[in-house]
Amino acid sequence: MSSELDLLALEALGWGPDFGDAYQSFRAALSPGEQERVTPVRVVGVQRQTFQVRGVDGEQEARLAGASRHSGALTPAIGDWCVLEAASDDSGRLLEVLPRRTTFARALGGEEGKRAGAVRQQVIAANVDLVLIVTSPDLDFDLERLERYVLAVQHSGARPVLVLNKADLHAQADWWVEQLRSLGPDLEIHATSAQASQEPGSQGLESVRGLLRPGVTLALIGSSGVGKSTLTNALLGRPAAPTGEVRASDQQGRHTTTSRTLYAVPGGGLLIDNPGLRDIAVWDADAAGFEDLEVLATQCRFRKCTHTTEPGCAVQAAVRAGEVSAARLAAFQKQSGRRGRR
Numbered sequence: 001m002s003s004e005l006d007l008l009a010l011e012a013l014g015w016g017p018d019f020g021d022a023y024q025s026f027r028a029a030l031s032p033g034e035q036e037r038v039t040p041v042r043v044v045g046v047q048r049q050t051f052q053v054r055g056v057d058g059e060q061e062a063r064l065a066g067a068s069r070h071s072g073a074l075t076p077a078i079g080d081w082c083v084l085e086a087a088s089d090d091s092g093r094l095l096e097v098l099p100r101r102t103t104f105a106r107a108l109g110g111e112e113g114k115r116a117g118a119v120r121q122q123v124i125a126a127n128v129d130l131v132l133i134v135t136s137p138d139l140d141f142d143l144e145r146l147e148r149y150v151l152a153v154q155h156s157g158a159r160p161v162l163v164l165n166k167a168d169l170h171a172q173a174d175w176w177v178e179q180l181r182s183l184g185p186d187l188e189i190h191a192t193s194a195q196a197s198q199e200p201g202s203q204g205l206e207s208v209r210g211l212l213r214p215g216v217t218l219a220l221i222g223s224s225g226v227g228k229s230t231l232t233n234a235l236l237g238r239p240a241a242p243t244g245e246v247r248a249s250d251q252q253g254r255h256t257t258t259s260r261t262l263y264a265v266p267g268g269g270l271l272i273d274n275p276g277l278r279d280i281a282v283w284d285a286d287a288a289g290f291e292d293l294e295v296l297a298t299q300c301r302f303r304k305c306t307h308t309t310e311p312g313c314a315v316q317a318a319v320r321a322g323e324v325s326a327a328r329l330a331a332f333q334k335q336s337g338r339r340g341r342r
Contacts, residue, residue: 006056013042013054014127014217014270019081022098026083034085038095041084043076043126044262051076051094053084062092074100077123078260078272079217100126102157104219107295125219125260125272128158130211134222134231136166137176144303147183149221158219160187161211165227167191167204192231205234212269217262219272232273236263293324293332307333 007015023040030038044059045052053062062084064076074097076082083096105123131153135141146162153160162180167173173191180189192204212218212235220228233239240263263271293315297305301312307329308316315332318324 009056010040011215012264012268014079014129014215015040015042015081016101016215018101019098023081023083026096026098037086038083039086040098041082041092041094042262043078043080043082046076046078046260050091053082053092053094055084060092062094065093065095075123077126078262079126079128079219081127102126102128104128104131104153104156104158106152124221124274128156128217128219128272130161130216130218131156131158132161132163132208132211132218132220132231134163134165134220134226134228135180136226137164137170137173138166140223140226141176141179143179143183146180147303148298150183150187153221162187162189163204163208163231164189164191165231166193168193209235209267212265212267212271214268215270216268217270217272219274221274228273232263232271235265235271237266293329296324 019040027035027038039055039057041053041055041062043051044054049063051062051064052059054060062082065085074080076094076097080100081098082094083098085093085095087093103123104125105121107121133146133149133153135146150160150162162183164173164176164180167176170176177189177191180187190204190208192208208231220232222228240261260272260274263273265271296314296318297307299314300307300310302310305313305315307313310316315324315329319326319329
C-alpha cells in the first residue's frame with residue numbers, strides 16, 4: 001500500500017484499520033527484501049487447489065504456501081484477507097490469513113447423513129457484514145430451518161436479513177412476511193421478485209440494493225432454487241451467476257451455483273453468492289467437545305428440544321443406541337443451559 005489510491009482501492013474491497021494493523025504486524029517480521037514482495041489481497045474465488053484473489057493490482061490466481069499448508073494455519077475461505085507473496089510464475093503464494101472480522105460457518109459430520117464421525121467446521125464465508133437469508137413462498141418455506149439460518153448468522157458476528165423472494169407468486173405475500181416476523185421482532189425483512197427485476201416497478205429490489213454501500217460485504221444463503229443467483233444478477237445488473245429454469249410442478253429453480261464467488265457491485269459494495277444449503281447446524285466454538293451433539297440436535301422433531309422427554313429427540317435416540325453416554329448428554333445439557341442464560 002504505497003499510496004492513498006492503493007488504500008482507497010482496498011477499502012472498496014472491504015479493507016479496514018483492523019486488517020491494516022494485522023498486515024503491518026506480519027510484514028514487520030519479514031526481511032526488507034521479503035517486504036517488497038508482499039501485498040494484501042482478498043479471496044474472491046475458491047477452487048480445489050487455487051484461489052482467485054483481488055488487490056490493488058487487480059485479480060490473479062494464487063496458491064497456498066507450502067509452509068502455511070502444513071503448519072495448521074487457517075485455510076483461506078471466500079472473503080478472507082490474506083498476505084500474498086509475488087511469484088515468478090505470476091500466480092503468487094498466500095502466506096497468511098489475516099484475523100477474521102466475522103466467520104460464517106456450519107458444523108459438518110465426518111460422514112454426510114451419518115451420526116458417527118468427527119465433527120468439523122466448514123467456513124462458508126469470512127468477513128461478511130450482512131447475510132441475506134433467501135426463501136420463497138412455496139415448498140421451500142420452513143420456519144424451523146430459517147431460524148437455524150438466523151442463529152448461525154448471528155453467531156458469525158454478521159447481521160441477518162430475511163428475503164422472501166418470488167413474492168409475485170402469491171397475491172397474499174404479506175401472510176408469508178408475517179410468518180417471517182415470528183422469527184424475531186428486530187429482524188429486517190424484504191419481499192422481492194428478482195425474476196421481474198428488469199421490469200418497471202420490480203418488487204423490493206431497491207430496498208435490498210440500499211443495503212449495499214462501499215466496503216460492505218453481503219452474502220446470500222438459502223436452499224437451492226429460491227432464486228439466489230437471479231437475485232445476484234439483478235443486484236449486479238448483469239448475468240454474472242448462472243440460473244436455471246423454474247419447474248412448473250413446484251415453482252423451484254434448478255440448482256445452478258456450485259462454487260462461492262465474491263462480486264464487486266456497481267455503485268459500491270461486495271456480494272457473495274453461495275451454493276444452496278439444505279440445512280445448517282450452528283458451529284459454536286464455545287461448545288467445543290459437543291459439536292456432534294449440536295449436529296444431532298438439528299434433527300430433533302421440536303425446534304427448542306431440551307433432549308429430555310420430548311418425542312422425536314435425535315439426541316435421546318443416540319443415547320438409547322449407545323452412541324452417546326448419559327453422562328456426556330448431562331454435560332451437554334448443562335453447558336447449553338449456561339449459553340441460554342447469557
